Amino acid sequence: SYLDQVGVGHLSIDRSLRTLSGGEVQRVALTSALGSNLTGMLYVLDEPAAGLHPADLPPLVRSVRELCERGNTVALIEHEASLIESADQVVELGPGAGELGGKVVFQGPPAEMLASPKSRTGDWLSGRRGVNFRSERRPTNQGWLRLLGAQGHNLQDVEAEFPLGVLCVVTGVSGAGKSTLVQRTLYPAVAAKLRIDAEQPLPFRDLLGVGQIEDAVLVDQSPIGRTPRSNPVTYVKAFDPIRNLFAETVEAQARNFKAGHFSFNVEGGRCEACEGEGFTQIDMRFMADVYMRCPECQGTRYRREVLEVRYRGLSIAEVLGLSVREAFTFFRGQKKIQARLHCLIDVGLEYLRLGQPANTLSSGEAQRLKLANYVSSARRGRTLFILDEPTAGLHHSDVTQLIDCFDSLLAMGHSLVVADHHPLLLGAADHLIDLGPGAADEGGRVIGVGTPEAIAKDPTSA
Template sequence: SGKRRIEIPKQRHKPNPKMMLHLRGATGNNLKNVDLDIPAGLLTCITGVSGSGKSTLINDTLFSLAANEINGASHPVAAHREVENLDLFDKVVDIDQSPIGRTPRSNPATYTGMFTPLRELFAQVPEARARGYSPGRFSFNVRGGRCEACQGDGLIKVEMHFLPDVYVPCDVCHGKRYNRETLEIRYKGFNISDVLQMTVEDALRLFEPVPSIARKLETLVDVGLSYIKLGQSATTLSGGEAQRVKLSKELSRRDTGRTLYILDEPTTGLHFHDIEALLGVLHKLRDEGNTVVVIEHNLDVIKTA
């Protein structure tokens, strides 16, 4: 019919019986003495009807156990009898849909660590060096380069009695977040405010020759986020977008190939093409030797596990 679809893999990776994580006797919430075997180095999908205990089994039991043992965390663990072979992993990462930051100042550029090399790049521009500007000059969180009228927010809060507060663009910087002197520094014709207003796709074209920035931008494209702006407030990202920004951050890190990744319904709200891109990322993580556990209802994801 000409319709595109995600094919069932022609060849599946066979689990190694000696490389299995065993969880025995899970009884948290709705779980009734559940045993779980997860093969290391593969993509495993946990599925079931709502309320059947998927999140209790994976998030409250498996992740909490692994995080406490491997990462030295202190999460409360749901009831279970025993767990074996956690030493197969050297790191555990839970990529959930919670916001990437609690304040509007947090954005994809700051969260992924891209903002530091960006500011260093602007500080290397000849005009910036002539003026003695350091990378801190291009931060909207500290005094010096930011607009002090709005303290680098670009917005002014107007308190409305008996109604929610309203935010309006700053009269001084007109929403650009920086003072006039800082905005005079340009890289290939763009100032730091222009860059924060760029989409990931546009920024990648501009910064392709800069590996430290391009690598982080490429991972955002890989997870299907080419359309978000670098300076987009964290509070305006949906749960699915926040989850994929976190996944992108993990992708840009160098890992040992022994990481346990846990994702809770990563395809929520995604278009078919984005699901295809996301699956490519998950399979890439798996092919590097990592273990991926996904809680999911989407049949396209389930059939490729």
């Protein structure tokens, strides 16, 4: 009953934990707290509402309140309106991200936050900034993909039509089958037709209309790298032109340094004591390994001689320490570098450090980084982009930036199919496919299709 109460009742008992989303893991852990009857505890939950449809939130809110009523303290990191409004105290950090954040801009009861002119969250929750349906929808006359007889997991012989050249959002309550339909069936089925390497699709009868697209990309939340050697600047391929700039300086040429000397991944310019990682790993045998800053390079990753070479007053290590926004300004006049960095800004990642290790990024940041990479690569041909819950962990202000990025892709002639249920994204969609009416065996059916206005008037839609 506790699993139902926190919104994961649709999960099978033998489901592997590694297949769960971050929000689902949080909610499963919450059930053990609810069943323990402990008091005087501090529970810290990081975005427990991630992946939940608004209709699934009231039971989660009641569960959190139940923990408090037992004499416990609950600290939530959350953007979801219903959880914020149910809180006793709200602490809002900001006003922006990265260098522009880190300050307490508001603390107090939710009602006071709604009236605070300093609170960006209050702007959204009070309605000063709200969900606006587009005044005009893109026409759904550029072709369709038709998936027939999808039967994977709880899908009940689903027939779904996805319009091309527009933003199509697949929505529904948690466990209704959104990810199964979009990520586990549609994408691998399209990939197989286009001879793209992908996993085997879940059972379906037929797929029509693939000849209208030339490529398909699944932008999921899997990590972009599991080692500290991968980072945002290497992922969007901006590091090569940056290293070339350093190699062209007078100081570098005097020392016969090539572009490779400014890479921390190969011998030549990197610190050999840590092999360019910036830290050393200490084996603690039966305990977790300890990571210490490299005593030789002090975490810079480079030899001292390489760090003496400067471009516009900064060493290569100092450039890697810049935020994306700072670097965009720093590399003024370097159009190729700025174009690749601007794609990171477009998806709301301007606060990331250029050299921030990829294994420190959240799943949502990794997904947006992949999206930025596709935008910056200037793909040709009609591409179908498929995304699963890209708004997870995003503030309302960040979602608007993501929608702008989607608009840019659509303007290039691409197509978007997104599984999500954030109100702002639903309001921006050109076409909705609503799955339901419930979760697991009670879901897996298409219960509504059309514009957001039409779905909003449908009494069968959650």
